[in-house]
Amino acid sequence: MRRYHLNLNLTGVIVLVAIGVLLPVMLSTAVGIVALVIARDAGGIVTGVLVISFAVAAAGSALIAVVLTGRKARLARRQADFVANVSHEFRTPLSAIRLYTQTLQSGELAGDPEKTARCLATILRETEWLDAMVDRVLMWRASSRDMMPLEMQARPVSQAVNHAIERFRNMVDPAEVDLSASIDSRLPVRHDAAALTAVVLNLLSNAYKYTGKDKRISVIAHDEDRQAVVEVRDNGIGLTPAETKRVFQPFYRAERRDGGSPSGVGLGLAIARYLVNRHGGTITVDSRKGHGSTFTMRLPSGDAQS
Ligand code: ADP
Numbered sequence: 001m002r003r004y005h006l007n008l009n010l011t012g013v014i015v016l017v018a019i020g021v022l023l024p025v026m027l028s029t030a031v032g033i034v035a036l037v038i039a040r041d042a043g044g045i046v047t048g049v050l051v052i053s054f055a056v057a058a059a060g061s062a063l064i065a066v067v068l069t070g071r072k073a074r075l076a077r078r079q080a081d082f083v084a085n086v087s088h089e090f091r092t093p094l095s096a097i098r099l100y101t102q103t104l105q106s107g108e109l110a111g112d113p114e115k116t117a118r119c120l121a122t123i124l125r126e127t128e129w130l131d132a133m134v135d136r137v138l139m140w141r142a143s144s145r146d147m148m149p150l151e152m153q154a155r156p157v158s159q160a161v162n163h164a165i166e167r168f169r170n171m172v173d174p175a176e177v178d179l180s181a182s183i184d185s186r187l188p189v190r191h192d193a194a195a196l197t198a199v200v201l202n203l204l205s206n207a208y209k210y211t212g213k214d215k216r217i218s219v220i221a222h223d224e225d226r227q228a229v230v231e232v233r234d235n236g237i238g239l240t241p242a243e244t245k246r247v248f249q250p251f252y253r254a255e256r257r258d259g260g261s262p263s264g265v266g267l268g269l270a271i272a273r274y275l276v277n278r279h280g281g282t283i284t285v286d287s288r289k290g291h292g293s294t295f296t297m298r299l300p301s302g303d304a305q306s
Helices: 010-037 042-106 113-144 158-171 193-209 241-246 268-278
Strands: 153-155 177-184 189-191 215-224 227-234 282-288 292-300
Touching (some): 010 042, 042 113, 113 158, 113 193, 158 193, 158 215, 189 292, 193 227, 268 282, 268 292
Parallel strands (some): 177 215
Antiparallel strands (some): 153 189, 215 227, 227 292
C-alpha cells in the first residue's frame, strides 16, 4: 500500500494558519466588536467579550504553533547539515588512508623502503586528523549539554600548549608547514590540561586548513598582567570584520573566496570559546582578509582567579 506524507514547510504552515485560523479569528473579532457595540444589556456585553477572548486565544495558539514549527524545522535542517558536513570531513582522511593502504597492499612499493615509509607516515597523519575530529564531535556533544567534566589544576599552561604542538606535528608533513613556537608562560593557571590542549590543537588545525601553500604558523605563549596569553598566528586566507564577529558561533563557516561550498563543520571555535570561558578566560581573533589571522587566548592566573 502506498503511503502519502504531508510534507509541509514553514511557508505551507503559514498559509494554512492564515486561511484556517486568521480569517475565522478576524471574523470572530468583528462579530465580537459588533456584539459589544449593539449590546443593550449585560448578556450582550458578556457575549461580545467572550467572542473576542476566544478569537484572541485562537490567534495566540496559532502564533505559538508557527513559532514552534519554525524552530523544529530549523533544528532538523541544522542536524541534517551537521551529519552531512561531519561525514564529508571524515571522508577526506578515510579516502587517503584507503588509497595508501591499497598501494602498500598491492606490493608496488615492496622494493622501495623510502616510499613505503612515506606512505605509512601519511596513513598515520590522516589517522591523527580523524582522531582529532572524533574528539571534537564528542566534545561538542558534552559542551552543548554543559556536561563536560574538567579536571582543574593550578600549573603553567606551557605543558598543555606543547602537547598540542606535538600532536599537531604528528598531523602534518613537516615539509609543508613552517611551524615556530615560543612558549614562555610560567604563571600558575587553574586549567584542565586535556581541554587546553584541545583548544590549541583546534587553533593550529584551523591555521593549517585555512592557509594556502606557503604555510607559516607560529605559537606564542607568555605572561601579561597576571594572565597567561597564548597566540596562534597564521599567514592564511584571513577573515573579513563581519566574519570575525561570527566565527565563534556554533556551525558558522565563512564563505570561500572561490564561491565553493565552505569546508569544515563550524564547531571547533565554538567549543574553544566554551572551554576558555569555563576557565574564566577569553578568546579573540584579529584578522585581515588575505593577510592571515591571530587567535589569542587569555587565561587568568590561579592567584588572579581566587
Ligand atoms: P571548522 O574549521 O570545522 O569549520 P571552526 O569553528 O574551527 O570550524 O571554524 C569556523 C570557521 O571560521 C571556519 O569554517 C572558517 O571559515 C573560519 N576560520 C577558522 N579559523 C580560521 C583561520 N585561522 N583563518 C581563516 N578562517 C578561519
